[in-house]
Amino acid sequence: MATVDPKLAVEFCGIFMKNPIVAASGTFGFGLEYDGYLDLNTEVGAISVKGLTPTARPGNAGVRIAETPSGVLNCIGLENPGAEAFVADILPNLKHYDVPIFANISGNTLEEYEVMAKTLTVEGVAALEVNISCPNVKCGGMAFGVQAESAAAVCKAVKANTDLPVIMKLSPNVTDIVEIARAVEAAGADGISMINTLLGMSVDLRTRKPLLGNIYGGLSGPAVKPVALRLTHQVAQAIDIPIMGGGGIMTGEDALEFMLVGADIVSVGTATMVDPRAIGIIASEMSAYCESQYIDHVSNLVGGIIMP
Amino acid sequence: MSGYVEMGRVIHNTQIGSDVWRMSVYAPKQAKEAQLGQFCNVRVTGGTAPLLRRPISYAGFDAKAGTIDLLYRVVGKGTELMTKLQEGDTLDCLGPLGQAFTTADRMLLVGGGVGIAPMLCIADRLQPGQEAHVILGFRNASESFWADLFKDSPVTVHITTDDGSLGTKGYPTTVMETLMKEEQFDAVLTCGPTPMMKGVAAVAQQMEVPCQVSLEERMGCGTGGCVGCACQGKSGTRYKVCKDGPVFPAEEVFF
Numbered sequence: 059m060a061t062v063d064p065k066l067a068v069e070f071c072g073i074f075m076k077n078p079i080v081a082a083s084g085t086f087g088f089g090l091e092y093d094g095y096l097d098l099n100t101e102v103g104a105i106s107v108k109g110l111t112p113t114a115r116p117g118n119a120g121v122r123i124a125e126t127p128s129g130v131l132n133c134i135g136l137e138n139p140g141a142e143a144f145v146a147d148i149l150p151n152l153k154h155y156d157v158p159i160f161a162n163i164s165g166n167t168l169e170e171y172e173v174m175a176k177t178l179t180v181e182g183v184a185a186l187e188v189n190i191s192c193p194n195v196k197c198g199g200m201a202f203g204v205q206a207e208s209a210a211a212v213c214k215a216v217k218a219n220t221d222l223p224v225i226m227k228l229s230p231n232v233t234d235i236v237e238i239a240r241a242v243e244a245a246g247a248d249g250i251s252m253i254n255t256l257l258g259m260s261v262d263l264r265t266r267k268p269l270l271g272n273i274y275g276g277l278s279g280p281a282v283k284p285v286a287l288r289l290t291h292q293v294a295q296a297i298d299i300p301i302m303g304g305g306g307i308m309t310g311e312d313a314l315e316f317m318l319v320g321a322d323i324v325s326v327g328t329a330t331m332v333d334p335r336a337i338g339i340i341a342s343e344m345s346a347y348c349e350s351q352y353i354d355h356v357s358n359l360v361g362g363i364i365m366p
Numbered sequence: 367m368s369g370y371v372e373m374g375r376v377i378h379n380t381q382i383g384s385d386v387w388r389m390s391v392y393a394p395k396q397a398k399e400a401q402l403g404q405f406c407n408v409r410v411t412g413g414t415a416p417l418l419r420r421p422i423s424y425a426g427f428d429a430k431a432g433t434i435d436l437l438y439r440v441v442g443k444g445t446e447l448m449t450k451l452q453e454g455d456t457l458d459c460l461g462p463l464g465q466a467f468t469t470a471d472r473m474l475l476v477g478g479g480v481g482i483a484p485m486l487c488i489a490d491r492l493q494p495g496q497e498a499h500v501i502l503g504f505r506n507a508s509e510s511f512w513a514d515l516f517k518d519s520p521v522t523v524h525i526t527t528d529d530g531s532l533g534t535k536g537y538p539t540t541v542m543e544t545l546m547k548e549e550q551f552d553a554v555l556t557c558g559p560t561p562m563m564k565g566v567a568a569v570a571q572q573m574e575v576p577c578q579v580s581l582e583e584r585m586g587c588g589t590g591g592c593v594g595c596a597c598q599g600k601s602g603t604r605y606k607v608c609k610d611g612p613v614f615p616a617e618e619v620f621f
Contacts, residue, residue: 117593122593125418134596137604332417334460
């Protein structure tokens with residue numbers, strides 16, 4: 059299988075990663091689904107597992123996926139077996155792989171976030187990615203993510219109940235993302251993850267109905283990349299904690315563009331839906347670029363965009 | 367078990383009905399491992415529009431020749447682009463995916479529309495000692511190409527059309543009960559529109575013959591990662607249609 063390229067190895071929030079690519083939550087199952095398509099031990103920087111909630115959720119009813127121009131709309135609605143079932147039944151299987159696992163958590167109340175933090179602060183989890191930005195469930199996060207004060211409150215609640223690095227996943231569906239990034243940094247966040255999906259809609263002209271069962275859904279894929287790059291650039295200039303940036307990354311070049319605007323590491327999601335091997339391919343494209351451009355280490359590119 | 371991403375080579379791509387095409391692709395790894403009822407997720411362009419793959423059931427596979435057969439209906443931009451492919455072109459195929467049908471010695475196969483594809487696959491690959499009747503349901507006599515697909519298969523074909531212009535007027539369920547009383551079946555296997563499959567499953571249950579259904583659902587990844595195609599099972603079990611299905615025991619998903 060693929061060998062590890064030392065030029066891509068990075069440290070993020072104190073976590074060693076063999077490459078700077080995180081499998082984005084919600085697009086990589088619990089990781090095990092992709093064993094066989096990828097060597098999870100060498101080709102994936104870290105895995106952010108499917109978003110977890112305190113108890114099992116069946117997700118939303120009706121159509122949950124719609125294709126849009128160069129994008130995907132989804133309204134899965136955080137279908138998951140619950141945090142405790144994850145720890146008991148799934149995490150033991152993930153321990154066989156040498157890859158950091160990020161537990162992505164959502165809650166309806168501050169108390170739920172506290173409970174989630176406690177439940178998931180266990181051996182085998184490297185970091186908590188705190189979802190305050192899911193657009194597809196009524197309370198599940200986004201209510202917290204659109205206000206600086208409530209975002210900071212969630213961050214503090216989680217920090218108080220874990221000794222793991224806390225990465226806050228921000229929503230792009232806000233007026234001023236920089237204000238929210240600053241607020242969670244001040245509240246003690248160890249890192250920022252961005253962006254969650256952009257709220258969108260798809261219409262079926264034939265039936266004159268919304269295509270998605272949940273009416274609105276989160277847009278991802280190449281269509282959102284310019285928005286994600288701009289937001290990452292703005293946040294990177296405003297804060298000092300590291301950033302996991304992404305939105306529509308399909309190629310190594312896309313990933314490196316995110317690093318140029320200030321992302322320390324990147325997340326790849328929709329690309330995996332198109333090709334289950336995508337993360338490994340993107341990593342090798344990043345390696346090839348560094349090699350061809352005589353770049354000693356990929357981190358040398360972080361924040362290196364040349365402004366006019 | 368995971369599938370393979372193969373850059374398949376198109377052997378032929380032929381229109382067989384007004385909006386239905388049949389394509390043969392050289393994809394040897396899938397051809398070798400594919401099982402009845404499994405599917406292939408095809409990426410019709412290397413670009414980003416359309417972005418997602420299209421799940422298509424195998425209508426046939428030939429390990430020796432290294433080919434897979436795909437029967438598809440043109441329903442949107444992705445399948446429209448597929449019709450443009452010619453001999454020698456490349457098609458990115460991911461498969462085999464999903465759970466297969468379990469065959470039996472005396473099978474009743476019921477297919478509707480493009481759901482006839484996996485039934486053809488079963489009919490063409492009967493094992494020694496296996497027999498099958500197949501009921502095909504389609505709109506009218508202009509779609510008789512569906513029946514022609516079975517002309518070399520060692521199965522007895524029954525046809526129903528919505529308007530009665532060919533075979534029996536009505537739906538597959540119209541002839542199913544009589545046929546099941548005349549013949550002794552030990553399994554019913556069906557693929558087609560959900561209302562049809564529900565009807566088929568109800569008759570099978572009434573006749574106390576186990577029924578397997580192949581669900582059709584909008585899929586994101588096809589590999590179990592996005593949970594876009596989930597469905598509710600009996601007793602609350604959650605299934606991913608792409609990975610736990612598409613084939614399920616009828617009583618597990620229709621209840």
